Amino acid sequence: MLTFERIWGERQDHVAVEIDTLIIAGWAGRDAAAIEHHIEELEAIGVPRPSAVPLFYRVSAGLLSQAGQLQMLGPDSSGEIEPVVLSLADGLWVTIGSDHTDRKAEAAGVALSKQLCAKALARTLWRYDEVAPHWDSLILRAWAVIDGQRRLYQEGAVAALRSPADLMQRYGNTATLPSGSLMFGGTLGAIGGIRSASRFEMELEDPVLGRKIQHAYDIAVLPVIA
Numbered sequence: 001m002l003t004f005e006r007i008w009g010e011r012q013d014h015v016a017v018e019i020d021t022l023i024i025a026g027w028a029g030r031d032a033a034a035i036e037h038h039i040e041e042l043e044a045i046g047v048p049r050p051s052a053v054p055l056f057y058r059v060s061a062g063l064l065s066q067a068g069q070l071q072m073l074g075p076d077s078s079g080e081i082e083p084v085v086l087s088l089a090d091g092l093w094v095t096i097g098s099d100h101t102d103r104k105a106e107a108a109g110v111a112l113s114k115q116l117c118a119k120a121l122a123r124t125l126w127r128y129d130e131v132a133p134h135w136d137s138l139i140l141r142a143w144a145v146i147d148g149q150r151r152l153y154q155e156g157a158v159a160a161l162r163s164p165a166d167l168m169q170r171y172g173n174t175a176t177l178p179s180g181s182l183m184f185g186g187t188l189g190a191i192g193g194i195r196s197a198s199r200f201e202m203e204l205e206d207p208v209l210g211r212k213i214q215h216a217y218d219i220a221v222l223p224v225i226a
Contacts, residue, residue, distance in 0.1 A: 001016050001017070001018055002016070002017045002018075002019060002064060002066060002121065003015070003016050003017070003066070003123065004017060004093075004095070004123055004124065004125045005123060005124050005125070006093065006124075006125045006126075006127070007124065007125070007126055007211070008126065008127035008130055009127075009130070015088070015125075017086070017088065017180075018180065019061045019064060019086070019180055019181070019182050020061055020180045020181070021058075021061060021177075021178065021180060021181040021182065022058070022059045022060065022061040022063065022064060022119070022181075022182050022183075022184075023056055023057070023058060023059075023171060023177075023181065023182070023183040023184070024056070024057040024059055024082075024099055024114055024119075024183075024184040025054050025055075025056055025057075025162070025167050025171070025183060025184060025185055025186050026050065026053075026054060026055045026056070026057055026110065026186070027039070027050050027052075027053035027054045027055055027186070028053075028054045028161050028162045028167060028185055028186025028187075029053075029160055029161055029162070029186060030159070030160060030161060030162055031160060034160055034189065035053055037189050038187075038189050041189060041190065041193060041194055042106070042194070044193070045103055045106075045107065045194060046106075046107035047103075047106045047107050047110065048107075048110075050110070054162065054167065054170065054186070055110075056170075056171050057110070057111050057114050059114050059115055059119070060115060061182070063115070063117070063118050063119050064097075064118075064119050064121050064182070065118040065119065065120055065121065065217075066120070066121050066122070066123055066215075067118075067120075067217065068216070068217055068218065069217060069218045069219075069220055070100060070117070070118045070120060070217050070218075070219055070220070071118075071220045071221075071222055072100070072102070072117060072219055072220070072221055072222065073102070073116075073221075073222050073224060074102070074104065074221065074222070074223075074224045075196055075221050076102060076103050076104035076105075076196060077100055077101060077102045077103060077117055077196060077219065078100070078101065078103060078144075078190075078194055078195060078196050078197060078200075079098040079099075079100045079101075079120065079142070079144070079197070079200035079202075079217075079219075080098060080099050080100075080101070080142070080154065080187040080188075080190070080194075081096060081097075081098055081140050081141070081142040081154050081187060081188070081202040082096065082097055082098070082099055082140075082184040082185055082186060082187050083096060083138070083140065083158055083161065083164070083184075083185040083186075083204065084096055084097045084121065084122075084182060084183065084184055084185065085128060085164045085167075085168070085177065085182070085183050085185060086125065086181075086182045086183075087176060087177035087178060087179050087180065087181045087182070088179060088180075089179050091127065091128065091129065091176075092127075092128035092129070092164070092176060092177070093125040093126065093127060093128055094125065094126045094127075094128050094131055094164075094204075095121065095122045095123075095124060095125050095126070095204075095213055096121075096122050096140070096202055096203070096204045096213050096215060097119055097120055097121045097122065097184055097215075098119065098120040098142075098200055098202060098215075098217070099114065099119060099184050099187065100117040100118060100119060100120060100200075100219075101113050101114060101116075101117055102116045102117055103194065103196075119184070120200070120202075120215065120217050121215070122202075122204075122213050122214065122215035123215065124213045124214075126206070126211075126213070128164065130209070131206060131209075132164075132165075134206075134208045135158060135159075135163055135164075136157060136158060136159035136163075137157065137159075137206070137207055137208050138157065138158045138204060138205065138206055138207075139155070139156070139157050139158070139204070139205040139207065140154060140155065140156060140157075140158060140188060140202070140203075140204060141154065141155045141202065141203050141205065142154040142155070142200065142201065142202040142203075143200075143201040143202075144195070144197035144199070144200055144201075145197050145198050145199035145200075145201075146195060146196070146197045146198070148198075150199075150201075151191075151192070152191055153190055153191055153192075153197070153200075154187070154188045154189070154190055154191060155188070155191065156188045158185075160188060161185055161186040161187075161188075162185070162186065164183070164185060167183065167185055167186075168183070171183070196219075197219065198218065198219055199216065199217070199218045199219065200216065200217055200219065201214075201215075201216040202214070202215055202216070203215075
């Protein structure tokens with residue numbers, strides 16, 4: 001069960017939510033050159049090219065986590081910030097998450113690698129209808145603590161990614177998602193290349209309405225025993 005603070009208009013409330021369907025949209029950029037850059041980024045660490053773009057990966061909903069620490073097997077995983085759309089009984093809501101991925105396993109199979117790691121999720125929701133008119137103005141940022149140094153890891157407008165409306169239409173041929181479904185909406189290229197970190201911090205900024213969603217988590221590396 002996940003818990004959220006929902007903010008819309010001048011109102012807010014708290015809800016407990018059970019998610020039964022988790023979808024991760026991969027290769028979800030709008031710009032072909034940007035997609036190619038991300039594909040090359042992953043090829044550099046041994047990940048094969050996708051068969052099509054975008055792709056929709058079904059992953060266990062039990063992997064979703066709002067914890068402040070995620071445990072990962074071995075040192076070869078890394079986070080990536082994504083906009084997230086969540087469907088509840090009263091409509092669509094927006095937050096951010098990190099599609100934390102085992103990069104070593106990703107070289108063997110992208111779908112497999114996505115199933116191996118918990119997916120971090122923030123605790124704040126905005127009503128999608130409130131941000132949809134200025135969706136392309138929203139800004140994603142992520143920082144990674146690498147070798148003790150906090151570094152800007154990703155930054156850019158969500159305009160670089162396909163809109164939620166586009167992704168939902170491509171996934172289910174509909175303008176929404178079934179209640180209880182959650183979709184990760186793609187990511188931006190990593191500044192300086194994909195690499196592991198001991199901590200991952202992320203935020204979604206709405207410069208039009210003057211607010212932010214923020215979340216962070218530490219990565220605890222578990223030993224790999226042969």
